[in-house]
Amino acid sequence: MDPKKDVDEAVFTEKTDEEKKLVRKVDLYLMPTIWVLYMFSYMDRTNIGNAKAAGMNEDIGLDSNGYFLAVVVFQIGYVIAEVPSNMILSRARPSLYIPFLMVLWGTVAALMALVKTPAQLLGMRFLLGVMEAGFSPAILFIISTWYRRHEQSKRFMTFLSAGILAGAFGGIVAGAITDSIDGAHGIAGWRWLFIVEGVATVGVAFIAPFFLLDYPATTKKLTPREREIAVARLQADGITSSGENGEIAEVSHWKALVHAVSNWRLWLLCAGYMTIIGCYSLSYFNPTLVKGLGYTGAVITRYMTVPLYVVALAVAIPTCIFADTRPHLRPLLATTALVLGALFCALSAGIYAYTPRYVFLCFINSAIWTANPLALSYASVSMGSLHPETRAISLAIVNGMGNLAQIYGSYLFPDRDAPKFLKGFGTYAGLLALGGGVYACAYVLFRRSPFKART
Template identity: 30%
Template structure:
């Protein structure tokens, strides 16, 4: 019975040949562009740390926690851009908006190669943060617009894994550039990293401009027929599409549990990623009390962390889809992982094998990115699109606002190699995540029961969801596949 249900999960029996063909096209054109875009997003983001440990620190005379300050400046720009970026998608088609942002951050990445002091990078990284803020939250909004609840987790996982791949390959790329181009045309290897990363961003932007399909209601992609576009619209609940620039919308956002529940969830969960997002293993190796590492080792060994994150992300995204969207499972897994890894590092600070093992294990926490944003998309599937867009953007904005100072207080480079305060902070945030996951699960379950009781969602004899949407301007009764 389990084998049959798993087969049906991989290839749902109720999906028609036409629907499977549509999903294959969506996977190719949406995921290929979004994953390449996010890969470059993370590659451009992680190259700062790679450059820092590959000669930039010495060439630009970094002092104290200036690296963390530059990261914070980037985060400030990233935070400021979150909500405007997702709101812009109501007025500017994603096919236009995403490529423009890519061209901006790719150009600024190349400009980073001309930096002569840390302050130059602070100014440049602020504007890179503004441009890159469109990618993560914008893609999750688009994925939630196209895919059903049964499909969303896996796609969110693939997308998130592509960003981790950018982090992982950044180390290998820097190693190759440092060994082959260091000193070429009078430029250090770390400067070539910025130049090359910026150049390869541009053709991906062109690909998105030519072939990205926008959203179901605004799609005009040449590779989708009229019947396929109609099918895409019918697969997801029909919801009101109204301008978010109105007081009633702001009131709805601030009085819904969605905004508070998911923003707090991601603020906490974002800090459970701190071991990995702040590249603590690389900083530990740079200041190791037991041995000295080569430039190649400093760049290559930490790539194991995002590699673990990729596997974990894909595993839990698929698992939670299989279990019918039980995304909260990941919250409880992180609760255990965060406490255990921090405790191991505190207990065995001079054991290289345990330190490496704990940091690699901590990479599994990256699984929360895909699953928690998929959870938010799932729960708000019956709400107007811009409410979903604002909540998703606010989640990432809140998390980055916290991380802007959290990383300096607990994970500053001057605290390497042990980060003792950071270990205790990880234990505290992991406990908080376990508690808040339970609270949010209670609210989501209560809301689902209310929808069923109100007749908004009910099952018919054909095993479909029947969704009735009430709106001040119209009432719609539609069928959607479960």
């Protein structure tokens, strides 16, 4: 396919009845399952904020700097383990490997209820990051392995919507747990929060193998004819698939890693994605920002953060559906979302009236959550021709670098800057504008020099 064409002809290829039936079956297995799994993943990594609100800091003697370190060490463990985990994934069965990871991180999440000192909390948060690191890049790789180029944006949006809803209602659920069983059996509510959510994750892990699929050429949940169709439709888009024609053994781990890190296109995508995920740290501060707008009381503050995520869904879903009808426009749509996000951040830095700033927050969140699935699907389809293991490593690097960016993003909204938060909104405006420029450049450069398979 000529990358310089303005229209991706694959979009307009009519699906046969067999292919339509296959896609519906794959969707039925994969999408609800990974949605639920990501919901638990998101809650387990972010429930530290709800534990803090329920009295964890006071009970274990954790100060504000210690809390910040607890957030950061998770990201460090996460970044360290992502690439090795996807190396294993490319040669393992996803239907077993992902639930295995869930058992590990769910166990660690539950054991966090036992911490008694800040040092113990830091150690458990680091371990949680290591154990959970393989999940998100695994899902990115699986979606890139099952769906054609014009089908991926809305699937990534479906996956990420679990995080949006977890962000919207996670605080309310956590409040219900901590308030209802606080002190039961002499255990504090914040400890029960870790226990309940961690044990629930482990329980779901034992159900997941019945629904998760392996790779198109190897999954046992499809008939031989369905596997043939699944592989053929990916080949039509030039997308390689693990287990296809013995290809899985063609490249060593080391060679796949070298192929990935030596490709300049990967680092351009990393730079763009870091600007998006660096701004994801805003979700840690939404309750603080909403409270600063004049809303009082923990319950009211929790409820007033919900519209921020609802608006994000209302904007992101139709945008991603449209992106799948015009795949070549994904980087330009991401650029548009990021530039608009930069504009609203700049307005927030200069306008402090309650109502306008609340509206700006809604659209800043919308820009970030819309750009994320567009960026992921663009990275996935751009790498479609790479060897599966090289693509798995590359996607893990993109995701890992993005998560690394949350470390500096977390520094930008200190309490002393309230209520204006000029440094935070100003920096976010610059980051989002930079990200828009990166994806605009990628649109031009990748059309002239796309990713190519290497052996």
